Amino acid sequence: MLTALSPVAESLRAVQAKVAELEQQRLRQHGELSEQLRAAAESEERLRSTAETLAAALKSNSTRGLWGETQLRNVVQAAGLLERVDFDVQTSIRSDAGAGRPDMVIHLPGGKDIAVDAKVPFAAYLEASSIPVTATGAEGARRTELLRDHVRAVRAHIDTLAGKTYWAGLDSSPELTIAFIPSESLVSSALEADPSIMDYAFQKRIALASPVTLWSVLKTIAFSWQQDVVTQEAKQLFDLSRELYGRISTLATHVDKLGRSLRGSVADYNRFVGSLERQVLPSARRLSMLDEATVLQSPATIDDVPRDLAAVELTAQLEPRD
Template identity: 60%
Template sequence: MDQLTLFLIGLLVGIALTVAAAAAWRFALRRGSGNTTAADGSAASPGLTTVPTEHFIEVSKRAVAAEAQAAELRAQVHQLLDHQQHITERERLAMADESRVLQTLAPVRETLRTMHEKVAQLERERAGQYSALAQQMNQAQINGDQLRATTESLASALRNNSIRGVWGETQLRNVVEAAGLTQRVDFDVQTSIRSDAGTGRPDMTVRLPGGKSIAVDAKVPYNAYIEASSIPATATGDEAARRTALLAQHVKAVRGHIDALAAKSYWSGLDASPEFVIAFIPNESLLAAALEADPALLDYSFSKRVALASPVNLWAVLKTVAYTWQQDVLTDDAKRLFDLGKELYQRLSVLSEHSDKLRKAIESTVNSYNQFASSLETRVLVTARKLDALDESKVIGTPSLVDTVPRHLTATEFSAEPGLAHPERLATSRSAEQEEWLTTRLAAPEPTDPPQI
């Protein structure tokens, strides 16, 4: 039981005791009042004890106070009971409301549970992804360190002139092969030529259609650019001044390279070559840095008949050369095909002459045979039948005529007459004349010669 129930039980016991005490006091009070009345009406007996009046008055006051307190306690008990019932009803309603709320929030609770599970799963996945990302970051750092070491090694190697030359030639070969050119067919490497400046050896000689060619050089200054690249572009103060000075040295080195190529004048030692040489810059940034530091560098190179070409520009030029070669090969093939067609046409003309002669010979043979058959039928057999009139058991048959004529070649190419415009009309008329002659010959009793065609 709760504390409130125990309090109510104790309160009820106290009230019961108070009521019992009040009843005892009232009983004593009535008894005392009876004794007093008997003393006033008659003489008291010698054995009875007289109760003082003050004592009864005090007892009466206490009894009245006890009854008032008991009534107040009863009222408080009723209030407490009502309050307890109200609290109980309110708790019941609250529990009912809570039950309804819980039922209403059941889907929300299920959703929250599902969300909690998903959040837990996402957290596990995030932990796994974080671990994988950490591994990738570590691997990227390792790769970056390796790349940095390789870059430093490459930069150190490119400071050597011989290694830098091999690197430039390799890059040039890659660009040429990517453009579709073939060595010793479309280009040659390291070929010696004699020019006005003496003997020279360009890194590559590209052959152009029509026996033309152009020289390409792949050497380039690199040291100053490497040192300038090691300084950030955002540097300030002394570092920025040092970077500017190194780029100026790079431009000066490129200008010196242009002057050296111009002095060699490779174009004068090549047959039918454009009057310039291509200076191949193996790295786009090399040329871009030089042009950024000195925008007039291109004009200077053009004035020296030197064309500065990066890998992209050179690839475009060589791709154009490869396409020109393809078109040149197609042109040669087309010319050979035209010559063969012309020769075949001439030979077909000769063949048409032979076929016309053969046709005429066949027609002559047919005409001769038809004349023979006609003479045999109308001349010889008539007389032979008269001689053999006594024996008619065996009759000599009549030979049939050949009514098939050779087909004419109606195409213009097979016309034997050089000025014949429409040979098919002639063939049609000949066939009609032959048919007419054959019809007449079969109907006539006497042989006639076929019309001359």
């Protein structure tokens, strides 16, 4: 029996070794998983700390303003516009509402300008975002009230911006101001809480713009600039073509006059040759046939001597003076 059971013993020992190996692998994998979970927890903690730091920083009005201006500059540059060529920053504007300084003035084709103001109504939204969307009861009511406060902050920003009437201080400006809000969630949450806020802004001549919508508008403006350049070049080409046509017409007039002059000169030359051959040369031939001795006689010799002056009156004028 022992001899018959020896293969079974060998199989059991192999299974036992395999189980021990699997246990070692499990322990090693468990250790690796524990290390990954610990790293994930540390990363989450760092992310939470960073988010809290960012949230604390964004509670400052100056920090929010700097963030909004930075986002605005990034969007404008991403659209392909150049500073001091296609737009200017912190330009002073004076209108009936007083002096103002929008964050940016974008130059449109045709000598027109449009003002852009970057503000971040963020405080109420930041508190509301800390409450889960699925919250119910007091937490849900608190989140709803905070979103309403966010809508009121956006409306107050619209009213303030509309009162500045930046368009009145710009030459040939569309009668509106772009209110840039540097976060899609800030705009979408306000629209979700109050869908009529966009119409309210339009009535105040304010266009709410998120980064995506502003980029689309600026990209259209950049394309309009390209088309304006093409149009100017086409106009210049048309003006040059018209000028060249006029000069060619003048040149053709001169060529026609020259042709008429050449034709007249050729006709005069032909008449001259005809007169020379028909009239002058025959007479010259007949003249050569004449005897010059019979035609031209030798001149006679003059032997007389001129008479001297004898009168005193005449000779007195000829006497030399001392």
